Amino acid sequence: MPLPNDEKLLALSNDLIQQFDQIFGLHPGFRPAHAKGILLTGTFAPAPGASALTRAPHITRPSTPVTVRFSNSTGLPLIPDNDPNANPRGLAIRFNLAEHVHTDIVSHTTDGFPTHTGAEFLEFLRAVVASDPKNLAGTPLEAFLGQHPETLAFIQTPKPAPESFATDHYFGVTAMEFFNAEGKSRFGRYRILPGAGVHHLSDEAVKAKSANYLIDEIGERVKQGPVTFKIVVQLANEGDVTDNATVHWPEDREIVDFGTITLDALVADEAKEQQHIIFDPIPRVDGIEPSADPLLELRAAVYLISGRRRRAAPPTGEAK
Numbered sequence: 001m002p003l004p005n006d007e008k009l010l011a012l013s014n015d016l017i018q019q020f021d022q023i024f025g026l027h028p029g030f031r032p033a034h035a036k037g038i039l040l041t042g043t044f045a046p047a048p049g050a051s052a053l054t055r056a057p058h059i060t061r062p063s064t065p066v067t068v069r070f071s072n073s074t075g076l077p078l079i080p081d082n083d084p085n086a087n088p089r090g091l092a093i094r095f096n097l098a099e100h101v102h103t104d105i106v107s108h109t110t111d112g113f114p115t116h117t118g119a120e121f122l123e124f125l126r127a128v129v130a131s132d133p134k135n136l137a138g139t140p141l142e143a144f145l146g147q148h149p150e151t152l153a154f155i156q157t158p159k160p161a162p163e164s165f166a167t168d169h170y171f172g173v174t175a176m177e178f179f180n181a182e183g184k185s186r187f188g189r190y191r192i193l194p195g196a197g198v199h200h201l202s203d204e205a206v207k208a209k210s211a212n213y214l215i216d217e218i219g220e221r222v223k224q225g226p227v228t229f230k231i232v233v234q235l236a237n238e239g240d241v242t243d244n245a246t247v248h249w250p251e252d253r254e255i256v257d258f259g260t261i262t263l264d265a266l267v268a269d270e271a272k273e274q275q276h277i278i279f280d281p282i283p284r285v286d287g288i289e290p291s292a293d294p295l296l297e298l299r300a301a302v303y304l305i306s307g308r309r310r311r312a313a314p315p316t317g318e319a320k
């Protein structure tokens, strides 16, 4: 994936990475956000009707190998899985179409995002750093939230911890434009639904869990049998806002089946692979185009700059 030439976009990308570094500290070889995670492999099988939505190659083939990464929030490689700040959890899915040819979905467990643009997100992060969350009166964060009800709404959305990475639902958040073989297009947002059902833990139950309960559990679970997720797409109606991750579409919007992923193994040489793989929020595949959501191009640049830095760091091995 290429880096864009847009100087302003690159400067904003670097500022955002620096802001994460400032909040979480530098951890060479780890991601500045979603630092703690685990990689699994499996296959994707398209849903029978999905070709009405898109002509993308993984929809026209019976089976495509996938690599997925489950993660905790924050740039702390050792954040305890039972820390409330580890929510929302992430799920990044790579569809391996051929050698060095792939398309990804990047999702997390909250349906939405705090801000419409990356510049606002940077302003929000700076306000967080400059404010005492326990005493908001008169702080930059209070001022920001006063001007951005969509950010307050995201903060106030409950973010319960899952029983397992395999029992949470994940949201693509940013809309994509899907094109089928006839050239007909629809905007949609991915949802990734666990075959084992959505099961969250109460705050009390989470406290009793261990610092690695999710990472340990998914490793054990996949040894016992396959872990499945159904991928669906929530379709926009004509006139729905498709370029703003803070705007939700009404729940009555049509949802179509996209396919199923079946995960059956952990990745060997985990630390090395996690350091190497760079997920891309832009699909870059025929049949699925990015929407005009400003987060997409920015994130693609952020993840690439960050990923190149991670690859250039000494091997992490096991986090110490």
Ligand code: HEM
Pocket (backbone or CB within 6 Å): 016, 017, 020, 030, 031, 032, 033, 034, 037, 069, 070, 071, 089, 090, 091, 092, 106, 107, 108, 112, 113, 117, 118, 121, 171, 172, 173, 174, 245, 277, 278, 279, 295, 298, 299, 302, 303, 304, 306, 307, 310
């Ligand atoms: C301006 C908006 C955003 C910024 C600046 C941002 C920043 C980052 C950064 C720096 C990383 C580490 C990338 C790497 O080193 O490979 C990352 C990873 C990630 N982000 Fe974002 N993010 C944004 C929006 C989102 C949204 C909307 C979602 C949910 C759909 C999301 C979900 C994730 C996930 C799941 C990962 C981990 C990917 C992996 O496993 O490699 N982010 N983000």
